[in-house]
Amino acid sequence: MTKTTAPHPATLELLERLISFPTVSADSNLDLIDFVERHLTEAGFRTHRLPDPSGRKAGLMARLGSDGPGGVMLSAHSDVVPVEGQNWIRPPFRLTRDSDRLYGRGTTDMKGYLASMLSLAIRAAKTPPERPLMLAISYDEEVGCVGIRQMLPGYEALGWQPELCIVGEPTAMRPAIGHKGKIALQATCRGTAGHSSLAPRYVNALHLAAEFITALRRLQDHYAHSAARDPGYDVPYSTVHAGRMQGGTALNIVPDHARIEFELRHLPGDTQEDFLTRLRQETDRILRPFRAQGAAAEIAIERTNAYPGFQIAPDHEAARRVAVLSGAHETIKVAYGTEAGYFAQLGIPTLVCGPGDMEGQGHKPDEYVTMAQLASCDRMMDRLLMQLDASRSARYAG
Structure with missing residues (x-):
């Protein structure tokens, strides 16, 4: 050398x-x-x-x-x-x-x-x-x-x-x-516990979590097909990613809690505030039928970290x-x-x-x-x- x-x-x-x-x-x-x-x-x-x-x-x-x-x-x-x-x-x-x-x-x-x-x-x-x-x-x-x-x-x-x-x-x-900005979040889904033999009588928190994951996929599709793109990145649009899901206690117990850790990595044109607004709308849609029946169901979203893009x-x-x-x-x-x-x-x-x-x-x-x-x-x-x-x-x- x-x-x-x-x-x-x-x-x-x-x-x-x-x-x-x-x-x-x-x-x-x-x-x-x-x-x-x-x-x-x-x-x-x-x-x-x-x-x-x-x-x-x-x-x-x-x-x-x-x-x-x-x-x-x-x-x-x-x-x-x-x-x-x-x-x-x-x-x-x-x-x-x-x-x-x-x-x-x-x-x-x-x-x-x-x-x-x-x-x-x-x-x-x-x-x-x-x-x-x-x-x-x-x-x-x-x-x-x-x-x-x-x-x-x-x-x-x-x-x-x-x-x-x-x-x-x-x-x-x-x-x-x-590089893109990032916001990391956690969604806590709460339902009602009960014996699995009577599962339809209770709110399964894992079912809430599954619907929430589906909502995240819809948001990802939105970004993938939006006009906000930057060909300078390997993935030229904002990305939504669910990295971890936990919940439940045992097979014969309807789970009353589940937690999902997820993130948004966004282009400058896709703000964190817009993402959170869309996420709240999706959460309301998931919970609406439970609320109509008076069932105890909740999805709480917490921001755990964020850093700006540049x-x-x-x-x-x-x-x-x-x-x-x-x-x-x-x-x-x-x-x-x-x-x-x-x-x-x-x-x-x-x-x-x-x-x-x-x-x-x-x-x-x-x-x-x-x-x-x-x-x-x-x-x-x-x-x-x-x-x-x-x-x-x-x-x-x-």
């Missing part, structure tokens, strides 16, 4: 250290944050720790350079998905190299990008750029972007106004200009800039959610671009990132450092 296609040695060293922290979302990330904060403080960054409500986790904001507006923010999350139940051949929390591949939980999603960020911090500290460099490191992204939502008040209190944010989720180093025009200055930085001029849209929507809602031009392939490696056993992808990310960071410094930019050829 030639020098121009190899990651910086510091990036590899940092990735090895980051992988050794088993920061599964259910567990604390404080050991990793302690390590990262020391690393950035020694490099001359000013850091701001943002603890979660429990005190078991924390996010970190860091800045090198002036306090004025402008500059660039790089964003990564520190948590990873679990390894239990997966058939790993290699140790998940020890970096293992095999030819061009670097194995370990989080190498692709997304400690490879985080290592490249921290490696950049070392180079930036040697000759601080004229415009500020900001780093955002969150927690609990893998459980629905919970951490960044909790961090936002602390971030906004800092008053930072970057001109660009790059969220480093794996895109194979292609600039991503959009989109930016492919000809936006920020998109053109990230294309130059990454060396990839074809923009994409990604199927998965990210924290980009939260930064975009703050008025920060935001794109997603990072090493690795979510579909190929993300959340899988023996997760890996290639040396070439990590090197490409380091080259993007090198170009960014040149852009942030006017004297370097004068020599920068793109």
